[in-house]
Amino acid sequence: MQSFIRTDQYHYIQEQARTLVNSRSSTNDQDVTSAIKAMTQEKVIDLFHNLTEDQKQMIAQIDQVKDEADALFFLSRLKQYILPFPSITENEIKQLFPKAKKINVPNLEDVSWNQLSYLGWNDPGSLKKYIVTRRNGDLIGLQGSFTPSSQPGICTICHETEDVGMFAITKKGKGPEQTITRGNYICQDSDQCNRNLTDAYSLHQFIDRLQA
Structure with a gap:
């Protein structure tokens, strides 16, 4: 089967x-x-x-x-019949973030691909969080600022109460100096978020909202 x-x-x-x-x-x-x-x-x-x-x-x-x-x-x-998250290489991940000068990619050999709906990790040194997932068959990379919250809250992705932080993406607006920032609170620990996630629709909705 x-x-x-x-x-x-x-x-x-x-x-x-x-x-x-x-x-x-x-x-x-x-x-x-x-x-x-x-x-x-x-x-x-x-x-x-x-x-x-x-x-x-x-x-x-x-x-x-x-x-x-x-x-x-x-x-x-x-x-035994779980569809694993398609494994990706460090080089493929870096290609998703062409504007990032340096990305501290996690050790991919330690990743349990059959437990993931998305790959996410924090870079405390740069105060950023990275998310990699597939949407409509394409690999998507999201890079945003990440500010941990001082108290637990409800994650926008998994809808469970966990230690969360504000993940935000800033993009250029229509005007030459205009910027648009979108974001929401998500789990600090992406592995825990994946374990909590029981409906991929909320993940896709979160990604679509940030990319709009």
């Missing part, structure tokens, strides 16, 4: 499996349990379009999750 699960979809299923385990441990009412099980199964199947019968049967097995051990076994099977 070919890989067919995006990273954000896997994280969503992981979240639903956790919710299912918690609901089973909090009630002995079989009708309630059956309803939650059916609703959870429907949610995860609806994530996908054009599933093969084998793929659908595999996803549907979430209804068999009763405890943590079942959830771990189920998720470990799904993990």
Whole structure:
């Protein structure tokens, strides 16, 4: 069977499996349990379009999750079918930022590509943050200033409460001296943000807004 699960979809299923385990441990009412099980199964199947019968049967097995051990076994099977973020080279990354004189690219050998919806890293020395992802099949690089917040907040990308900072991009406006700055609060830790992300649409929306 070919890989067919995006990273954000896997994280969503992981979240639903956790919710299912918690609901089973909090009630002995079989009708309630059956309803939650059916609703959870429907949610995860609806994530996908054009599933093969084998793929659908595999996803549907979430209804068999009763405890943590079942959830771990189920998720470990799904993990084999994650579509990894396409690995890229340091040179490809640098080509995305032609105006940057020096970029401290992270060690790409340490990157877990099958856990990423986007590659992001901080450069504290220059007070910048870099984001690399794919949008409509093309590699996109975003470079912006990054100012960490002194208190936790809700990330615009993953919508979870984490340590965040203001990521902002400044572009030239229509006038010769006019500039436009767009930005929002996102996770300081991009790896944690990726682990939280259960819907790639919010990532794409964030990127589109900054590029507008």
